[in-house]
Amino acid sequence: MNLRELAQHLGLSKTTVSRALNGFSEVNEETRLRVQEAARRFNYTPNISAKRLATGESGAFGVVLPGASSEMADPVFGEFLAGLADGAGRCGRDLYVNATFDGEEAGYRRLARAKAVDVMILANLKVEDLRIRLLSHLGLQAVTCGRTAGSLVYPHLDIDHEDGVRRAVDLLTGLGHRAIALVSGPADLSASEQRMVGWHTALDRRGLTAEAGLFMAGPATEDHGYRATRTLLALPTAPTAFLCASMFLASGCCRAIGDCGLKIGRDVSVIAHDDGLATVRPEAFEPALTTTFSSIRSAGGRVAELAAALVGGADPADLSEVWPVDLIFRDSAQAPPRG
Amino acid sequence: MNLRELAQHLGLSKTTVSRALNGFSEVNEETRLRVQEAARRFNYTPNISAKRLATGESGAFGVVLPGASSEMADPVFGEFLAGLADGAGRCGRDLYVNATFDGEEAGYRRLARAKAVDVMILANLKVEDLRIRLLSHLGLQAVTCGRTAGSLVYPHLDIDHEDGVRRAVDLLTGLGHRAIALVSGPADLSASEQRMVGWHTALDRRGLTAEAGLFMAGPATEDHGYRATRTLLALPTAPTAFLCASMFLASGCCRAIGDCGLKIGRDVSVIAHDDGLATVRPEAFEPALTTTFSSIRSAGGRVAELAAALVGGADPADLSEVWPVDLIFRDSAQAPPRG
DNA sequence: AAAACAGCTCGAACCGGTTTGAAAGATCGG
């Protein structure tokens, strides 16, 4: 059942039927109801490709997965994607996932030229992220999850990583900790940099120094969390508290602490950032982990909404948000043992 | 730059240019080269929507994420999706991800009516999976990752879960184990059922009984792995070996074993199934985990290829594969302690 | 009563490709 057939059935023109279904005001209300009723009865859904061709809008958002890298192996990104797809659905859009085998840049170029998507979604922003410039150069709009320090203005949603770490450090220093390690994700990520800034400023404010040796960047895996923690605990001035940038890092961190014969809470404190993945819940740790929390899935959903607003003609300057982070106190953060 | 403009530049008709670029034989070879050269120079890419409208093919594969559930929280699914997107890219297709807020079935119906995708991809097949019937009823082709026991014929790719578990059990019984637990994923999953069958048959062949109490189904999380293992170790006849259906279950399993003061390898053996996620590598365990291995990412890529073949008109009956599973021996499987 | 106007509806053009059927030009056998 297509538009022409539906119009014939109703004894109307394609024009009127199309307008009736798309909510134009010139259509008689009675006619509109008749049309809507018929559309429902005949199970009519406009052909997406035709609609896109006619409107010039693709009705889809794009995400490029760098094929070679293992970004998707990252469950946090997966969860973000789920939120994104969910939000896109709510806005009546679809999500185009493109994993290019010929390099990320080629993927963007292809999508742009083929007018396959209305907006590109970028996540895991780097400190210096070339993709933003590339896209604006290609004439593709973009919405990002995360933000860079530069002066470029683009719609984005970000978590206040800096503040989250700051508050976590405040909590720990308040409990009496003086040597606080930061077990971080990849150093080139903007989020990692923001966390480092928060760590520095919070320690500075207390008159403590952020020892460079207590900052350990690396992949956000259990493995790196374990190794980093082992390394840190072997230092002559081992830290009494650990901030982990993800739950996976925290898993490894906790395992390392256990392997060293220490007890979390009593001997060493741990605070992790929790993105809200169902598979790694802080309550499942022993003891339950104190966390900074922000749902990455919700963030994905909101990014989709921002993208929809952008397509709808909203001013890009109005489409940026920074979400606060919750600090949730559980048992893994306690006062340090008396030295 | 669109087809008409390109044709004008070349002094040719749209027809000829289109055919030259799409490899039709009636075009003069010299002309074809001229056209291809010009297309490259002007950076011409056909408009996807127009192409789709004209051909009736959408050029995309569809994946529906059940919005309410947390399938995406599952990193294994994320990795599968990455492989899928990668494979789709290699075949010149795109991936349409649809997370419906109004229920999975509604999502399929919408995609079918709007002719948004050529083939649907299904993963995480249930023992009784209604989606397959629904799709064939909607006239949508499908390729699945996983297979059900029923008599329906559909293109699929599956891992030989049954054989993997059988060989793992054989290894353990060969080492002298007699009580072998199966820490499984969700019971309604077809893969879980296949694993259970493998467990039963391998034990039967050795004249051992598969105790119902040693089968623990649940979500494929660290948490469930931990709880299940604690429960099992508290049994009067505690198992001496554990088979874990995923690396996450294995993480929890190992933690539980450690918490009970036991040592993996010496006191208790563990074999896990490894889907090849970069974040949870068996070598990172202490001791390194013996695993059955099969890359879920490669599987995703292959599923995309099968889907492309299906669109290309291949006989659906020829498009099914079952991949063998590697058994990789490491240190976590040893002979049981002498009772 | 003529002019202006608002409310609905419609035919036709358009989006940018693919594909059909016809035709022009080249090649060839007789």
Place this chain on the structure above:
DNA sequence: CCGATCTTTCAAACCGGTTCGAGCTGTTTT
């Protein structure tokens, strides 16, 4: 040299929507 055949190209129709501009009512304004 002519008709048959093959090669190559083209104009026009088509896919299924959206949208512009015009036309046809009937009501209000002057």
